Amino acid sequence: MAMDFFAAQDSARRRTGVLLVLLCCAVLALIATTTLAILIALQLMRDDPQPWSEVFSQTSGELIGCVAAAILALVTVGGLMKWAKLRRGGRVVAEALGGRELHHDTQDANERRILNVVEEMAIAAGLPVPPVYVLEEAGINAFAAGRRPADAVIGITRGAIEYLNRDELQGVVAHEFSHILHGDMRLNLRLVGVLHGVLLIGLLGHILMRAAPARRSSGNRKGKDSGAVVVFLGLALVVIGAVGTFFGNWIKAAVSRQREYLADASAVQFTRRPEGIGQALIKIGSHMEGSRLNAKQAHEFSHLYFGEGTRVSFQRLLATHPPLRERIRRVLPQWEGRFDPTLLQTPTDAKDEVAEDSHAKPQDARPHTDTLAERHAAPLHSVTAGAGAATLAIAAMGQPDTRHLSAAKGVIAAMPPAFKAAARSSVSARALMYGLLLSADDEVRAIQLETLDHAARAEVNEALAMHAEGIETLDERLRLPLVELALPALKHLSREEALQFKGCISLLIEADGRVGLFEWALRRILLQHLGLDERRRMRPKRQLSELKAECAVLLTHLAAAGQQEHDQIIAALGAAEAGLPFALDIDGSSMDTAALDAAVMRLRHVRPQQKALLLAAMARCVEHSGQVLPREAELFRAVADTLECPVPPLLGEKE
Structure with a gap:
């Protein structure tokens, strides 16, 4: 059914x-x-x-x-x-x-x-x-x-x-x-x-x-x-x-x-x-x-x-x-x-739910795992996607199963308890998002921190100082799951706090004069789910063939995220093009993330069944090399999220 x-x-x-x-x-x-x-x-x-x-x-x-x-x-x-x-x-x-x-x-x-x-x-x-x-x-x-x-x-x-x-x-x-x-x-x-x-x-x-x-x-x-x-x-x-x-x-x-x-x-x-x-x-x-x-x-x-x-x-x-x-x-x-009132006995399994969190307080910024987390952390490979992972995820949209539930449990268990606790507060959740955007370059990082001193709230900066070292060493496969865990707390921001948060995110991203793919993905997800996106006039649903240029921009960024050599990028685009009803014109495709953002926002208005064609092309593109790198998975998930297509976790080969 x-x-x-x-x-x-x-x-x-x-x-x-x-x-x-x-x-x-x-x-x-x-x-x-x-x-x-x-x-x-x-x-x-x-x-x-x-x-x-x-x-x-x-x-x-x-x-x-x-x-x-x-x-x-x-x-x-x-x-x-x-x-x-x-x-x-x-x-x-x-x-x-x-x-x-x-x-x-x-x-x-x-x-x-x-x-x-x-x-x-x-x-x-x-x-x-x-x-x-x-x-x-x-x-x-x-x-x-x-x-x-x-x-x-x-x-x-x-x-x-x-x-x-x-x-x-x-x-x-x-x-x-x-x-x-x-x-x-x-x-x-x-x-x-x-x-x-x-x-x-x-x-x-x-x-x-x-x-x-x-x-x-x-x-x-x-x-x-x-x-x-x-x-x-x-x-x-x-x-x-x-x-x-x-x-x-x-x-x-x-x-x-x-x-x-x-x-x-x-x-x-x-x-x-x-x-x-x-x-x-x-x-x-x-x-x-x-x-x-x-x-x-x-x-x-x-x-x-x-x-x-x-x-x-x-x-x-x-x-x-x-x-x-x-x-x-x-x-x-x-x-x-038969109905039996004796079934209504208070369950005893609830007491185990607080065991893991009791080992880590929000103030504890060290990214460690306790005994309970270690027992469940083994499925972390489930966020290291294997061949065919994106295609399988698209097929499971709207009907996820126990494999995806197991992968989600593995990701949550592998998350440092200190970060899970911090993601549940609107103050420290903002600090975690800022921390994810801090540059590895010392000079750029110094500019970012100085900017936050003037633009962000003092209590948020204090929480950032507490968690910055741990965020720097966080497994990159856990970055988007951390964003997802922080969203409920971030939704509690007042309108004024949300606008200030949006401004700080933009300042951090623009500190080095360029916008990376993860930075674009993070900002796009936050704008999408916190109601901070620009109000756009409703447009009629469109055919994918009307947006050939936008498809080319998106798929070119996706191919470049997983391939280094020009020939490999062209081959990945060829794989993406194979199932589309039109040829991709990639000669004029801009590699600027502003062009990517504009393209994705226009692709939001494609008819649902046409979105299926686009996602399938994206899947062929990222799977072309035989594996899906974390940065490809992040971009894939962020675009699907913007298209309002809920893609389950990309499964590893063991699943």
Whole structure:
């Protein structure tokens, strides 16, 4: 039941198109019923009511047009108002449900466990590590929310944290990452916006009904009649709004149910442990609270949850999730069909999660590994990519598996504990990013440090002095994973701090008068995920053949990153060109990183299936030499990230 990433993106767009058609039909029905209600109200106000046949025959297009414009305006304005609130991303949803963000310095074993699970699975999926919010709810539930991966969050209830063991949490989190990877989140938030617009029709009806008594205050017959008409019209709008909301929720439920089956199947593929997600679902059925949420706005976001979060009338019509027993049997066919409350014993595996971090404090800048880290550090070869690694990673987009999860665990375990601890603070995380950009040339380094003395905050410079020596000796294969671990803390920067951070990054990069590929990759990733990129007008999706020059610039940089000799670079470009529907004109390709940046930003607007062609060409280019060097892997990952294509870790030959 797995689906490749680009097919999933096309499917998401098709579902959006079907949704728009259904919503247009719903809006047309609202216009028709509202017009009918107005005609009835006008009839009631007449001293000499006309036959209905004459009323309908005399109904002008102008009246219908005015009603249509009013309904469309109301639904659109209501939807846009809600969408404006949701622009901040998934944080808005989590906070609306009463969520509290978990900080990475927590010493609570259960909280530490869920944070570690999310970190591992994000790196394995090639996604930025999302913030995690806990909902103080007894039910077992979770959700993923956001407009795009860069602003996504994972929400999880206290009940899930306390009652699920690590394997079960992995299954639940893998299910939510599937919604992120398959483009479900943005569609889900659009549904929230449209339904809010429909809800305003009913709210307008309530306003008219409350205003009716004022119409009767004059005491004359006409005032009483008009007051009664206003009450009737208000009541009609309340009913119309309720019916519109019902059908809107029906559409929402129909769209949501099939996506839950796909997310369950994807979770099984990701973890290769159907028992994980299966047992989590069984525990929901065994729990007295089930997956129910008690937050005031829980119903509004019901289609986002892992399990049915609210009580549903017309269960078969409006349930946003398939029946629990059916979901369980799909992942665990051997299940006997019994729920057992004794399963809800507090797991004991959480206490191991804080063991590694307890050995290193953020102030300890020496890059060492403790005993626990050493036991897990062996898979570091997983970031030393072998032949075919990029092609395999592209094939795994949207459907990573246990090999990628193992590689992510290996990378995290190999990371010096001091750096992992430092990446969890917004102050020291900035220091780590600055440290990654410090030059090996003493003269340039001195200029960079002097620049930071004037441009950066004092506490950040103090943290940099503490970690600089360790960063200098950090394995280059761990540089991008360190950036990924630091992103959640960096997202906590205020607007002023973020702009100052962006300025310092630019000053460090430009200190020697040139921009290296790693410097370009680091800046591009930070701008992409911290919302610091320049605002660009939305452009229509384009064909790759319209951007031949940009392809040539990108692939030339990629070939030069892994080859030294001119003939080797030409051969790598020939390998890249083999699967493209056009020839590469590399004679005029600039090797300036400013040209690379401009090219990649334009390539962002290529259609999803065309992005697949581009990534395949990039893969052939970097794999031409038989191995993928760290600098090639960094550039490959940074470009894929900018294209919003989540590429899992490049696997080593052992995987």
